[in-house]
Every structure is written in C-alpha cells, then in structure tokens.
Amino acid sequence: MSQLEIKDLHISIGDKPIVRGLNLTIQQGKVHAIMGPNGTGKSTLAKAIAGHPDYTITEGDVRLDGKSVLAMQPDERARSGLFLAFQYPSEIPGVSIANSLRAAVQARLAEGEELDATAYYKKLYAKMDLLKIDRKFTSRAVNDGFSGGEKKRCEILQMAMLEPKIALMDETDSGLDIDALRIVADGVNAQRSGPSAPGIMLITHYQRLLDYIVPDYVHVLWDGRIVKSGDKSLALELEAKGYDWLKQELAPATA
Amino acid sequence: MKPLSDTDPATPIADEAAANPVAGIDQTKGDFQYKVDYAFDAGTGLTEDTVRYISTVKKEEPWILEFRLKALKTFLRKPMPTHWATKDLENIDFAKIRYYLSQGQKPKRTWDEVPDDIKKTFERLGIPEQERKFLAGVEAQFDSEAAYSNIKDIVAKQGVIFCNSTEGLREHPEIFRKFFGKVIPTGDNKFSALNSAVFSGGSFIYVPKGVKVAQPLQAYFRINAENFGQFERTLIIADEGAEVVYMEGCTAPKFSTSTLHSAVVELVALKGAKIQYITVQNWANNVFNLVTKRGVAHEDAEIKWIDCNIGSRLTMKYPGVVLKGERARGEVLSIALANDGQHQDTGAKMIHAANNTTSNIIAKSISVGQGRSTYRGVVHIPKHLKGCKNNTECDALLINTNSRTDTYPAISVRGDRNATQHEASVSKVSEDMIFYMQSRGLTEAQAMSLAVNGFINDLARQFPMEYSVELKRLIDLEMEGSVG
Numbered sequence: 001m002s003q004l005e006i007k008d009l010h011i012s013i014g015d016k017p018i019v020r021g022l023n024l025t026i027q028q029g030k031v032h033a034i035m036g037p038n039g040t041g042k043s044t045l046a047k048a049i050a051g052h053p054d055y056t057i058t059e060g061d062v063r064l065d066g067k068s069v070l071a072m073q074p075d076e077r078a079r080s081g082l083f084l085a086f087q088y089p090s091e092i093p094g095v096s097i098a099n100s101l102r103a104a105v106q107a108r109l110a111e112g113e114e115l116d117a118t119a120y121y122k123k124l125y126a127k128m129d130l131l132k133i134d135r136k137f138t139s140r141a142v143n144d145g146f147s148g149g150e151k152k153r154c155e156i157l158q159m160a161m162l163e164p165k166i167a168l169m170d171e172t173d174s175g176l177d178i179d180a181l182r183i184v185a186d187g188v189n190a191q192r193s194g195p196s197a198p199g200i201m202l203i204t205h206y207q208r209l210l211d212y213i214v215p216d217y218v219h220v221l222w223d224g225r226i227v228k229s230g231d232k233s234l235a236l237e238l239e240a241k242g243y244d245w246l247k248q249e250l251a252p253a254t255a
Numbered sequence: 256m257k258p259l260s261d262t263d264p265a266t267p268i269a270d271e272a273a274a275n276p277v278a279g280i281d282q283t284k285g286d287f288q289y290k291v292d293y294a295f296d297a298g299t300g301l302t303e304d305t306v307r308y309i310s311t312v313k314k315e316e317p318w319i320l321e322f323r324l325k326a327l328k329t330f331l332r333k334p335m336p337t338h339w340a341t342k343d344l345e346n347i348d349f350a351k352i353r354y355y356l357s358q359g360q361k362p363k364r365t366w367d368e369v370p371d372d373i374k375k376t377f378e379r380l381g382i383p384e385q386e387r388k389f390l391a392g393v394e395a396q397f398d399s400e401a402a403y404s405n406i407k408d409i410v411a412k413q414g415v416i417f418c419n420s421t422e423g424l425r426e427h428p429e430i431f432r433k434f435f436g437k438v439i440p441t442g443d444n445k446f447s448a449l450n451s452a453v454f455s456g457g458s459f460i461y462v463p464k465g466v467k468v469a470q471p472l473q474a475y476f477r478i479n480a481e482n483f484g485q486f487e488r489t490l491i492i493a494d495e496g497a498e499v500v501y502m503e504g505c506t507a508p509k510f511s512t513s514t515l516h517s518a519v520v521e522l523v524a525l526k527g528a529k530i531q532y533i534t535v536q537n538w539a540n541n542v543f544n545l546v547t548k549r550g551v552a553h554e555d556a557e558i559k560w561i562d563c564n565i566g567s568r569l570t571m572k573y574p575g576v577v578l579k580g581e582r583a584r585g586e587v588l589s590i591a592l593a594n595d596g597q598h599q600d601t602g603a604k605m606i607h608a609a610n611n612t613t614s615n616i617i618a619k620s621i622s623v624g625q626g627r628s629t630y631r632g633v634v635h636i637p638k639h640l641k642g643c644k645n646n647t648e649c650d651a652l653l654i655n656t657n658s659r660t661d662t663y664p665a666i667s668v669r670g671d672r673n674a675t676q677h678e679a680s681v682s683k684v685s686e687d688m689i690f691y692m693q694s695r696g697l698t699e700a701q702a703m704s705l706a707v708n709g710f711i712n713d714l715a716r717q718f719p720m721e722y723s724v725e726l727k728r729l730i731d732l733e734m735e736g737s738v739g
Contacts, residue, residue, distance in 0.1 A: 050694050053686070074693040075702075083694070090691035093682075094709030103705055104695040141709065158695060 002028040002065050002081060002165035004049075004199060010059035011041070011048045011224075017058070018044045020224035026199040028165055031192065033202045033210055035235060036221035037243045042203045043087060045221070046168040050084035051077050064166065079108055083164030083198070085155040087171040092142040097154060098124065100142050101161050108162075127160040131187045149180030156187035159198070167198045173209040185212030207239035220246060300350045303327060306452055309355045313421050313455065316428065326441045326451030333445040341598060343569050347543055352515050354453040354486070410468060415499075416461040417472055420488045423459025430461050434492055438521035438549050438577070446545040450486045450519040457487030457518065462497035462528075471500040471533075471719065489520040493528035493556075502533040502722065514542045516567075522550030524558050526580065531559045535722060537566035537729055540596055544570040549604070552612075554580030561718060564591045564599050565729045573631055575604030578612035578643075589618040590711050590726070593626030593658075594733055602631035602663075603647075607673075611642035618649040619711050622658035623733065634666040634675065641672035651681045652710045654703060682710075704734040 004026045011019035019041040026032050034042055048055035049062050051074030061068050069077045078084075092100060101124065106115045128135065133153060143151050152172055159167055169188070173181055189212075191197060202215060210218070210232060218234040219226045227250055228234065238246065298305070306327050310320040335344050410417055416427055423431050441451040462468055493499050516538060524530045530550060538544050544567040550558040560574035576585030587603035605614035620628035628651065636643045645668070651660035660681060668675045684706045692702035707730050708715070715723045 052690055073699075074690060075696050075698050078694050078696040086691065086694075090685070090688040092688065092692070092706060092709055094712035095705055100692070100695070100705060103697055103701060107696045107698070107701060162695065 002199065004082075004166045004201075005063045005066075006049070006060070007063070008060040009045075009048075009057065009062065011044055012056045012058050013044070013054060014056075018055075018224055019048070021060070022221075022225055024201075024219065024226060026166060026201055028199045029192070029197045030217065031200045031202055031213060031215045033204060033213075033215035033218045033232075033235060034221055034226075035204060035207075035218060035238060038205065040221045041224045042205075042221055043170050046084060046170040046201065046203055049077075049168055050074055050082060075107070078104075078162075078164075081165035083159050083162055083167045085152075085159055085167060085169040085172055087174055089143050089151050089155055091144045091146075093144050095142050096139050097142050097157070098138040101138075101158060104158070104162060124161060127157065130190050131157055131160060132183075133157060147180075148175035149177070149183065152176060152180070152184045153187065156184055156191075160187070160191055163196050164198050166201070168201045168203070170203050171205065172202070173204055173206060181209065182212060185209065188213050207235045210235045222246065222250065299353050301327075301352065301354055301453070305354050309453055309455060312355070315421075315424065318432075319424060322436070322441075323452050323454075326448050327453075329442050330445060330448035330452055333442070333448060335445060340571060341569060341600065343598065344543075344545075347515060355455055410472070413466045413468070414463040415466060415468060416459065418459055420457040420459050420490065421455065423490070427459070427461065430492065431459060431490065434521065434523050435490055436521075438523060438551050439519055439547050443547060446517045447519050447547040450488060450517050450547070454486045454488035454519065456485070457489040457520075458491070458501070459489070460491040460499065460501065462491075462493045462499045464494045465496040466494075467498040468500070471502050473502045485516045485518070487518045487520075489518065490523075491521070491530060491532070492523045493525060493530050495525045496527045497525075498529040500531040500533065500719075502719070503535075514539070516542050516544045516546070518546045518548075520546070520548040522548075522558055524550060524552045524556035524583075526553050527555045528553070529557045529559075531561065532574075533561040533718065533722060535563045535565070535725060535729070536570065538570075539566060540568055540594075542567045544568075544572065546570075546572040548572060548574040549577065550575070550585075551577045551579050552583035552585055554609075555582045556580060557584040557586075559586040560588070560603070562587065562589045562601065563722075563726055564589075564601055565726075565733065567597065567599075569598045569600065571600045573602040573604050573633070575606065575633075576614065577606045577608060578614065579608050581609045581611050583609060583612045585612070585614040587616045587618070588714050588717060589616075590714055591618075591620040591628050592707070592730065592733060593620070593622050593628040595624040595626055598627045598629070600629040600631065602629075602633075604633040605635070605645060606633075607636040607640060607643045607645070610640050612640075613644045615645070616647045616649075617714060619652070619714055620649075620660060621652045621654065621707055621710065622660050623654040625655075625657055625659075627659040627661075629661045630663065632664045632666070634664075634668070636668040636670070636673045636675070638669035640670060643668075643673040645673075645675040647675070647677045649679045650710070651679075652707065653681065653683045654707075700731075700735045704731045707734065 006022055006024045009019055009022040010017060022045065036042055044055060048057055051072065057070055062070060064081055069080065069082065102115065102120060105120060109115060124138065143154060146154065172184060176184060202213060204210065215232055218230050218232060220228040228246065303324060306323045307320065310323055337344055436451065439447050441448050460472060491499065491501060522530050522532060536544060548560065552558045558576045562572065562574055564570045564572065574587050578585050585605050589601055589603060591599035591601045593599040599620060602618060603616040605616065607614065614634065616632060618630050620630060622628045630649045632647060634645045634647060636645065647664060647666065649662055649664065653660060662679055664677060666675055666677060684703060688706060689699060689702045692705060693699060697705065708727055715726055718726065
C-alpha cells in the first residue's frame with residue numbers, strides 16, 4: 001500500500017512564503033479533501049509537490065513510499081506514481097489525447113522496450129467505457145478548444161490511464177456547471193475502488209464537490225498550515241458556518 | 256587524387272584533406288564518415304580548368320561544356336545577394352570548395368553489386384526497415400555520382416526514364432536539351448549559375464504521356480568529403496496526363512570546415528500532369544544549402560512541393576511554381592526547424608500566368624534556442640488575369656525567448672477578378688505547457704518534441720508514411736540536443 005508523506009513542508013514563491021509547516025499523510029485508496037479560503041496555499045501545495053519550477057521548497061520533505069521526491073524532475077515524480085490534475089490544463093495543439101497518453105505510457109517503459117499498441121488501445125477503450133467517454137474524444141487535440149467540463153474529463157481520463165499511486169486534484173470543480181461536475185465526480189468515484197485505487201488529495205474551495213466525491217478525511221488549510229482535520233462532517237460545518245467561523249475559532253489559539 | 260588545377264594547392268586544409276579525407280572529423284552524434292577512395296577529384300577552387308576537368312571526366316558533348324563555361328562567367332559576374340539576404344553568405348570561401356568528386360563508378364544495378372562500405376553508410380543513415388525493402392528501387396547518390404540504381408529497370412517497362420543527370424544528358428539529349436535550363440535559367444541567381452557551371456549527379460526523369468508511376472521514385476543524397484560542395488542537377492518531366500512522386504532525403508556527416516550544397520531542380524508538368532516532389536533535408540550544421548527549385552505547370556497540371564528543412568547552417572530555398580496554363584495548380588508545404596547556430600531562410604514562389612490558376616502555400620517554422628527562421632514568399636497575380644486564387648499561411652513556433660522568426664510575404668494581386676488570403680501566426684511553447692506534459696511523465700525533451708510534432712502535425716499527415724516517421728525521429732533528435 002503506497003503512501004505520500006508530507007513533513008513540515010515550507011513552500012515559497014520567490015521570497016514569499018506560502019506554505020509554512022504542513023504535515024499530512026495520504027494513504028492509497030483514501031480521499032483527503034483539502035479546503036480553505038482563496039490564497040491559503042492549496043494550489044501551491046499541489047503544484048510544488050508535482051515539481052513546478054516556480055515554487056521553491058525551503059524546508060521539509062515529501063516522500064512517496066518512503067523516498068523523497070524533492071530532488072526529482074517533475075517527469076520523474078510522475079513516473080514514480082504522482083499525478084497532478086490541473087486546475088487550468090494546458091492546450092497542446094495538434095497532439096491528440098490518444099497520442100499524448102501513448103507517449104506518457106511509453107515514457108514509463110524501460111529503455112528499449114516498445115509499447116504494445118494493441119494492448120494500449122484495449123486499455124484506453126476500457127477506461128473510456130468506465131468513464132463513459134465517447135470514442136471520438138481521444139482523437140481530439142489535448143484541451144484544444146475544450147469546454148471547462150471537457151478539460152476536466154480529459155484530466156480524469158489521463159489519471160485513469162496512468163494509474164498513479166497518488167493523485168493531486170487541484171480545484172477539479174472550478175468552472176464546471178452542475179451536470180459537468182456530476183460527470184467528473186462519477187469519473188473520480190469510478191477509480192476509487194479496486195487494489196490500484198489512488199490516494200487522492202482533493203483540493204476544493206467549495207463543499208459542493210464533496211457531495212459527489214465523498215471524502216474520507218477533510219483538512220482545512222489556513223495561512224499555509226492545516227489547522228483543522230476531520231471527516232466529511234467538517235466540510236458540512238464549514239459550508240453552514242463559513243470560513244469566518246473558523247477564523248474566529250482559531251483566533252485565540254494563534255494570538 | 257591529384258588536383259587538376261593549382262588554384263590553391265598550398266592550403267593546409269586542402270593538403271590535409273587530400274592526404275586523409277577523414278582527418279579531424281568529429282564522428283559523434285550520428286555524424287560519421289567512411290573512408291572512400293576518390294578516383295576522380297577536381298581539387299579545391301573554381302576556374303575554367305575545373306569546369307573543363309569535370310566535363311572531360313564526364314565525357315560530355317561540346318554543347319554542355321559551352322553551357323558550363325558560360326554559366327561560370329555568369330557566376331563570377333553576379334554579386335552575392337547579401338543586400339536582402341544574410342551576411343553569412345559572405346563566409347563562403349569559394350576557393351576552398353571541392354567542386355567535383357566521383358568514385359568513378361558506373362551506377363549500380365542491383366543491391367548485391369553495391370560496395371559494402373556504401374551499404375554500411377546506408378545503414379548508418381538509419382533508413383527504416385520498411386524503407387530498406389524499397390531499397391531495391393532506390394536511386395541513391397553517393398557523393399557526385401549515383402552509386403546505386405535499379406528502379407529504372409522496373410519503371411522502364413512503362414517507358415519511364417530514371418537515371419542520373421550525366422546519363423540523361425548522354426543518352427537522352429533529345430528530351431533533356433529541350434527542357435534543361437528552361438525553367439531555371441543559368442542567370443536566375445548566383446547559385447543557379449554556379450550549379451550550371453559545375454553540376455554533377457542529380458536525377459533525370461521522364462514520364463511518358465498518361466503513365467502514372469505507381470511507386471515513389473526515391474533518391475538519397477549524401478556528402479562524404481570535407482569541403483566538398485554537392486551540385487546536383489535534377490530535371491523531371493511529366494508528359495501529358497502523367498503522374499510521378501519523387502522523394503529526396505539528405506543526411507551528411509559533420510565537417511570541420513564549411514561545405515556548400517547548391518542544387519538546381521527543374522520540374523515540367525505538361526498538360527494535365529501531376530508532379531509531387533518531397534524533400535527531407537538534414538545536412539550537417541556546417542553546410543550552406545542554397546538551392547533553386549522551380550516547376551512549370553501547364554494547362555490543368557499540378558505541381559506540389561513538400562519541403563522539410565531540419566539541418567544545415569544556412570538554407571536558402573524558395574520552391575516555386577509558374578502556373579503557365581489555365582487551371583494549373585501549385586502547392587508548397589514547407590516545414591523548417593532552426594536550432595542553435597542555424598538559419599532556415601525558406602519560403603515559396605507562386606507566379607500566376609494564366610486564368611483560373613490556384614496556388615496554396617502552407618509554411619511552418621520552428622525556432623529553437625538561438626535558431627532563426629525566416630519565411631519569404633512571393634505570390635504574383637497580374638492584372639489581366641481572372642479567376643486566380645491564392646492561399647498563404649505561415650505559422651511560426653518559438654521554443655525559447657531568444658529564438659527569432661521573420662516573415663516577409665510579398666503578395667501582389669492586381670485586378671479585381673482574383674482572390675487571395677493570407678494568414679500568419681506566431682506561437683510559443685510555454686513553460687506551463689512543458690510542465691503539463693512533464694507531469695504526465697514525459698521528459699522535457701520528449702515534451703518539446705511532442706509540442707513540435709503537434710505544431711506540424713496537420714502538414715506532416717500529408718507526407719508519405721515513412722517520411723513522417725523519419726521526420727518525427729529527426730525532431731526527437733533535435734529536441735534531445737536542445738535541452739540543457
């Protein structure tokens with residue numbers, strides 16, 4: 001059973017500290033929702049763990065199955081089992097989803113080993129059926145001219161194909177109407193069972209997503225730290241009382 | 256091995272090269288050279304004697320020698336085109352170039368007869384297995400002369416002539432002379448004049464009326480001696496209603512001093528004929544590749560140039576079509592990749608000279624690192640014509656912030672009964688895009704390669720299968736080198 005351990009993590013953008021001493025362990029097969037107001041470092045956390053060059057980790061460690069990933073390039077982190085589902089996925093004009101995924105699968109093979117194209121397409125189509133995605137979808141260029149919902153489905157499909165140990169899902173609900181949200185959530189839920197189900201860090205601003213993807217744990221990120229953890233009822237409480245409630249509750253402790 | 260002329264016999268480079276043509280050659284990164292005994296060698300430098308030497312070795316008719324000598328005068332008289340082109344042209348030292356080199360072999364007929372070292376070279380060129388089976392039908396040029404050719408026997412059954420230009424001149428003067436130098440006159444530019452003076456090698460193809468050549472005719476070109484300029488001369492004639500596809504792919508080893516490649520390619524598509532000419536150019540990064548390519552399309556004829564430029568130090572090449580007959584069609588699909596130290600100055604020319612002619616230009620360029628790509632286009636539709644159409648698209652992709660791209664489209668459409676449209680775009684491979692692909696497990700080089708392949712994808716799809724595979728591999732190699 002794989003796990004991601006985040007230990008006393010400090011992240012800066014330039015000279016500005018964003019995440020300041022964060023601890024969290026994510027087990028494979030579990031969904032950890034990370035909630036918090038805007039600007040508290042949720043997206044920073046996900047991107048820094050994935051290795052985005054704009055973020056500097058100044059202290060602490062991130063270990064996947066006991067091994068630190070901090071010295072690895074973003075692609076090495078991905079190949080060792082991390083996956084980042086982007087809030088704003090990039091467009092890759094002219095490259096079909098099928099071809100980009102094929103390149104990603106090929107990149108995971110040993111040097112000199114050739115991808116079995118038949119097996120690859122068989123798996124791709126099985127995953128698409130699981131996620132109820134039309135076959136024509138993968139011949140389109142990655143995210144090029146996609147609606148918000150299509151972009152997120154494309155992320156979910158890539159996640160399903162690459163079978164990560166740990167998936168970092170950054171604001172997967174942003175820009176989605178309720179129908180698109182339901183489809184995307186179904187896609188995530190479809191991957192939650194079975195022995196290869198990833199551990200998921202589900203970053204969201206709103207409780208709404210958690211009605212569809214019910215988390216095992218909820219953590220509240222505030223000012224670069226996790227200030228409160230609980231089960232799904234914490235999210236409901238936050239929804240009812242707002243983040244201000246938490247602010248007041250925390251005020252005496254941090255003063 | 257002895258230089259015939261004594262233009263510059265004391266040059267150490269010439270001496271060294273004469274003693275050992277492989278000396279000082281960096282054989283890394285797929286650049287390689289096998290030792291070759293050059294039975295015929297015109298030495299370095301260019302004089303009337305050099306031209307006479309070449310003509311004598313080739314046992315040419317007197318009219319050809321006259322043609323060459325006149326061309327030499329034109330070449331010497333014409334200035335370098337540096338008023339509009341890059342000053343890098345001034346770095347060509349014409350006195351240090353070898354103008355003729357031959358293994359003194361007759362073109363081979365079967366694969367078995369091809370010498371082992373040449374076969375080895377082909378293997379090193381990485382010709383895919385799929386293409387190797389085509390090799391039985393390959394006209395391959397090894398240095399100045401074709402070292403191998405046997406497809407001619409196959410296509411000869413249809414009455415098609417496919418040989419090197421020397422043989423074409425010798426055995427088919429009645430056809431050759433009628434079209435030779437007519438599409439691209441000697442004085443067209445300084446380098447077409449140079450080619451006319453010292454040309455050797457290249458293909459001569461004649462496809463008779465109504466004959467559709469089933470398989471593409473292929474030729475591989477390769478420079479294999481230091482400081483050796485390659486001056487092929489290709490002439491393709493498709494008679495009325497005939498159809499032919501011609502492919503040339505070029506690779507060259509890396510040399511310590513600059514090398515000049517200056518070809519002239521003339522195409523003639525008579526009434527209703529179709530010619531498609533495909534090039535993948537991957538010269539070493541010290542090669543000046545200055546090529547003149549033009550076709551004339553008669554009534555209802557079609558000429559299509561597919562032109563990929565990956566290698567060379569400087570390429571200047573603007574394939575053109577003169578749309579001479581009504582309803583003639585011309586097309587240029589062009590891909591250029593300029594890496595550090597390279598300048599790809601490419602484009603297209605479409606000269607409309609009859610009613611209802613159409614032309615299409617799609618040019619894509621990629622600049623990596625300090626690489627520079629330039630698009631130059633000419634589209635000319637005179638006032639008295641009607642029903643002419645042109646479409647021009649040029650797209651540039653920049654990989655780093657210090658890359659450079661320029662576009663110089665010159666479109667002159669006169670009269671009010673013609674139509675043209677022009678689109679240009681410049682895009683960049685952003686850091687975010689690379690990070691996105693890296694987060695899927697691709698290395699930075701693989702990510703760039705995928706982005707570049709995506710950029711040219713719609714064009715590459717129009718290429719024959721084996722060429723798009725080869726192109727993809729070349730781009731992969733280039734991108735590997737571009738990541739620090």
